[in-house]
Amino acid sequence: MLAASDIRVQEAPFDLGAEANAFAARQTGMGAVVTFTGIVRDLDGLLDHMQIEHYPGMTEKALHAIAEDAHKRWDLGGSLIIHRHGRLAPDDLIMMVATASCHRKDAFDAAMYLMDYLKSRAPFWKKEASGSDASWVDPRDEDEKALKDWS
Amino acid sequence: MDVLYFAWVRERIGLPRETVQTSAPTVADLVVELRAREARYDMAFSDLSALRVAVDQELAEWDAPLAGVREVAFFPPMTGG
Numbered sequence: 523m524l525a526a527s528d529i530r531v532q533e534a535p536f537d538l539g540a541e542a543n544a545f546a547a548r549q550t551g552m553g554a555v556v557t558f559t560g561i562v563r564d565l566d567g568l569l570d571h572m573q574i575e576h577y578p579g580m581t582e583k584a585l586h587a588i589a590e591d592a593h594k595r596w597d598l599g600g601s602l603i604i605h606r607h608g609r610l611a612p613d614d615l616i617m618m619v620a621t622a623s624c625h626r627k628d629a630f631d632a633a634m635y636l637m638d639y640l641k642s643r644a645p646f647w648k649k650e651a652s653g654s655d656a657s658w659v660d661p662r663d664e665d666e667k668a669l670k671d672w673s
Numbered sequence: 674m675d676v677l678y679f680a681w682v683r684e685r686i687g688l689p690r691e692t693v694q695t696s697a698p699t700v701a702d703l704v705v706e707l708r709a710r711e712a713r714y715d716m717a718f719s720d721l722s723a724l725r726v727a728v729d730q731e732l733a734e735w736d737a738p739l740a741g742v743r744e745v746a747f748f749p750p751m752t753g754g
Contacts, residue, residue, distance in 0.1 A: 640754055641753050
């Protein structure tokens with residue numbers, strides 16, 4: 523029986539503090555909670571907004587499969603993935619993951635694993651709009667390489 | 674079967690999804706059929722190394738069989754997180 527993973531794909535914003543607190547409060551007997559948050563960045567000061575497209579149905583399945591793999595590899599009390607889609611502005615929170623374990627290393631490693639896999643294996647695509655230009659974000663070679671490091 | 678397109682594949686083809694009557698045995702054969710239709714399909718599928726495919730919502734290879742499959746989706750590499 524796997525420990526609980528909470529997966530949410532949503533357009534609405536989420537409250538990082540409330541989610542982290544609620545996640546931690548659900549963990550009993552755990553010594554460590556790690557959270558990671560992805561934020562829309564505007565490296566050149568030109569980004570107007572980002573549009574995140576996803577594949578409803580497959581996205582939830584892919585995230586559940588990724589979480590299940592993490593629970594098999596590490597002794598986790600629980601895990602959480604929230605990923606937004608739709609239109610986001612610079613500095614908006616895109617997503618978060620949280621992991622709980624008895625030991626910090628498992629919690630950190632599992633959070634890293636969830637991030638590495640969902641970046642390249644969950645069906646989300648980002649399109650950045652700056653002024654009159656809009657372009658799809660290309661995958662980065664190091665993201666694909668990160669997956670090889672886990673295998 | 675239903676064929677779905679996402680991100681720039683959707684933009685190039687101009688459709689998010691369509692129903693396709695096909696007896697193509699594999700994904701690669703379906704791609705050949707789609708490319709033969711019109712230039713916009715041919716262009717969208719011109720570089721398969723820039724594309725990924727999911728069969729019934731699971732990532733698949735180009736030689737994946739299509740017998741009994743309900744949904745095939747084409748899209749660029751994912752950029753979540």
